Amino acid sequence: MQVRSLVSFLALAARLMLLGGLLLGGLAALAEDRPWLTAEERAWIAQQRVLRVASTPSYGPFTFVDAEGRLRGLSVDYVSRLNELSGLRLEFVAPEPFARNMEALRAGELDLLMSLRETPERAEFMGFTRPYVSVPVVLLRRVGSERQALMPGEPVSVGQGFAAADFLRQRYPDNPQQVETDDKSMLRRLASGEIDAAVMDLASATFQIRGEGIGNLRVQGDVGYAYELGIGYRRELALLGRILDKTLARIDAAERQAMVDRWISLQAERSPWQRRLLLAAAAALALVLLGLGLVLLWNRALQRQVVARTEQLRIELAERQRLQAADHARALAEAANQAKTEFMSQASHELRTPLNAVLGFAQLLGGDAQHPLDALQRERVGHIDAAARHLLILIEDMMTLSRIESGSLAVTPLPLQAGPLLRRCVELARPAAASAGIELRLDEAPLPLAQADPVRLEQVLHNLLSNAIKYNRPGGWVQVRAWAEPARGLLIQVADNGLGLSAEQLAQLFQPFNRLGRSEQQGTGIGLVISKQLMERMGGQIRVESQAGQGSRFILELQTS
Structure with missing residues (x-):
């Protein structure tokens, strides 16, 4: 009896080993359909268990639980697409608050967290993929509030565990923070008057305000910060990070934009009279099109009598x-x-x-x-x-x-007070100007609100100031001037009395990697190309006037609110 039992056990073990080999072989064959992955990466996918993905119940539009108890959002769509493209098995665990998810990932209880910004503190125990969406962080107030920007010493509310809190501590150290458990309760407290100012990302703000039916809140403006959101993963899963980066690269710009458009809408809801007006206009247009169609059919019948057009x-x-x-x-x-x-x-x-x-x-x-x-x-x-x-x-x-x-770089124009941003850029450039013996001046008049992405506009200004200092001469000057014109909007000028540009150099100014014959200065040759494209995507433009030996003037034109 013991020998018979041993034989039965060995036969069962052999069948299980054969079944496991067939399963691994099938997974390996499936992985070979993805030639953009290395053999090591395909083997890792074939042998990997289910990877646990964190979710937050009220972090719309990224992850949220709908009325039927289903987990939905932009992060859910991305996980589904990553599974299809890579063969990974990414599965969401039960939703928890954001701060609890961060603790669980640090402890190794979770493997991934979607739609997350990289910070030095998180980088100590996490790796990050490239960003796949960018969302600005904004200041919210009640409708009718007389305050605009944050006042010195004014308390401001932020969500628990979010990266904006670290930014506010650095940029606004005199403003005490009130930490809220989640975005939904923070918006309700702001709407009821319990708090006066709150900071959160624009996508979550518009999504939560629309979903909760809150009508007395408004976006006051940006705070000079944006969430560049990617995927955070446990640091020891470095190979997983490489696979995710390659898989994200397989999602083209059109598909990314379609997923963003599905969940992130920054447009206000139309009022009932606007919807009725649109319906009436659509009906009138349909009648016009019907009449045109009848005329076209009649003309087509007449054309049948024309001689063959061989x-x-x-x-x-x-x-x-x-x-x-x-x-x-x-x-x-x-x-x-x-x-x-x-x-x-x-x-x-x-x-x-x-x-x-x-x-x-x-x-x-x-x-x-x-x-x-x-x-x-x-x-x-x-x-x-x-x-x-x-x-x-x-x-x-x-x-x-x-x-x-x-097309994966998000540019979001918002109502912007340009004065503080200009002063910040000039102060950051002063050490370099002083080191080069250049006088740096700021001439600022009262300015209207401009339509601009604050992060991208600051990037353009840093580039222009750096060039004006770099291609100047000892004892020279750089002047930053801003003013408004009714026909042209807000104008920002960066002028210098440096080397200037010849007519031939002006013609080649916005060509990528063209140093204009100035190889003695460090540079990449693409800063102005990036600046021009960023300005155009913000609805503005950049102009330049220069003469060799007499300096240059770069003028930014932005639409006003």
Whole structure:
């Protein structure tokens, strides 16, 4: 009996091993359908268990529980698409508050958290993918409030565990924070008058206000901060991070925009009379189209009596063949451009991690009190640090240009008080100007609200100020001036009396990677290209006036509210 039982056990074990081999073989065969993954990555996917994804019940439109108890939102759509493309098994766990999810991920109880911004504190125990959506952080007040920007010492409410709290502590250290358990309760307290100011991201604010039917709140303006949201994962799952980055790159700009448009809408709801007016206009348009259709049918009947157009059809056929050949060539060119864009984005992302390590170790060498360096060693470490920072700026510019070309860089114009932003940019540029012996001046008049993305406008101004200082001469000056004109909106001018540009250089100014023959100065040659595209996506423009040896004037034009 014991021998018979042993034989039965061995037979059962053999069948289980065969079944497991077939299952692994099937998973491996499925993974081979994804040639954009390496063999190591496909093998990891085939052998991996279910990966636990955190969710928050009231973080709409990213994750929220609807009236039927289902988990929905932009993050849910992205997880579904990532599973389809990569073969990963990402599954949401039971919804918990955001702060509890962060604790669970730190403790290893969760594997991923969607729609998350990278911060130094989180980077200590998490890795992050590239961002796939950008959302500005805004200040909310009740309708009728006389205050606009945050007043010194004024309390402000923020959600528990969100990255905006760290930003507010740095930018507004004199404003005490009131931490709320979730966004929904914070909006209700703001609407009822229990609090006077709250800060949260614009997408969640509009989603929650519309869902809760709150009618007495308004977006006061931005706070100079935006959530660049990607996927956070446990730091030890580095291979998973590579797979997620590659999979995100397979989702093209049109599909990303469609998912964003499904969940994030920044437009106000139309009133009943507006809807009735639109319906009436649609009915009138339908009648007009019907009349036009009858006229076209009558004309078509008359055209049947015209003599056969054999020769004309032959010409049209030849033209169609020519257009098809042109379309094919254009499709090949677009595919090559897309491949170039994906390569630049992936390469830039992969290069940034080792560069950060170089910078970190250079700083450790220079600041080690127990093993101080001599003067020559400090100078060499300084060269390493400067070269690494220059290369990091080049990589960041390449990533920004790649995201602009692929359409994944979000630009959201908002009502903006330009004065504080201008003062902040000028103060940040003063140390560089003083080091170069350049006088930096700010001439600011009372300004109206402008339509601009604060993060992107600050990026453009930093680039113009850096160029004005870099291509100047000792004892020169740089002047920043802002004013408003009824016909042109808000104008911001950055002028200098530096080297200036010739007519030939002006013609080549906005060409990518064109240094205009100034190789002696550090730079990437794409800063102005990025600035021009960012201004156009904000509904504005950038103009330049310059003469060789007499300085330059760069003028930004923005629409006013």
